[in-house]
Structures are given as structure tokens and as C-alpha cells.
Amino acid sequence: MLAMLTAMFVPHRGYAEQPPLPCHPNPNATADRAAVAGRGDIVNLPQPLKDRLIQLADRPHTYLPMQTFAEADGPSQLFQYYLLDTTGFEPNVFTAILPRVNDQVQLTVTGGNCGLPTIGAVRVALEPKPGLPLDPNDPRAFNPLSAGQA
16 A cells, blocks of 8 residues: 555656567666666756656667766866657657558557657756856857857
8 A cells, every 4th residue: 555655646757668569678677777877977967857868768778878978177067958859749750650641651660669759858068178268158158169269
């Protein structure tokens, strides 16, 4: 009873999304979730972005969400992020089976996610470099060409 109540009242973060048969689930979902959740580039991110990256690790995938590496002398700084999904998109030949249009195609053409919603995340990280402006109110701080760099 306690487990059922916990499942009902604890917020669901979208993990454990596995596709229905005949598609193949991620056999390493638990390990992949743990690996991404504990990564140094993930642990201090805003919760919605962290949740999306862990959700991507849980699903069937070719590779885990890419790690953000600092290539400058100082650590990278998260500047922006975008959470992407197909919610609200008009059905099209890539996301749905449309009668008399693509209803004879293979599942991989219209259902690459095997019925799971299409999701993604984009992270924009700044790498502070010596001599470049770092003031977030200075528009040249975000464009190396305007700061005299080629």
C-alpha cells in the first residue's frame, strides 16, 4: 500500500520510458540513468534540463547524452538550454502513419521511437577565455568575432 501511495503522489519525471513490443527496450536503462545523473556536467544543471538528459539516457539510444567538456582554461558556463519535443506538432509523414499516404511503409520510417514521443535537449555553454569580455550585459562577450578574435 505504501509503495502504491508513493507512486501516486511522488512527481513522475518521465523516466523508465521503454517502447512497446515489437521494439526493443534499453536493457541498461538503470545503469544509464545512474551514469548520466551522477556525471559532473549534469549534477548542477537546472532540474528540468537534468530530468530531460536522464530521460534520454533511460530510453533506447545509440549513445548517452553528450558530455560538455571545458576546452578553455576555466570551466564552461551553461548559457542557455532548450527542451525539445514534438508536442503540438501537426502530424506529418515522419511522426505519424497517415492513411493512403504512408500507411504501407516500415515502422522505422514513421515510428523511429516506437511510439515514444520525440524529445531532445540542447545545451549552449560558454567557455571563458583570457582577454575576452565576460560581462553578461556586454553583447560582445558572446561573439568572439566582435571581440577582435578570428
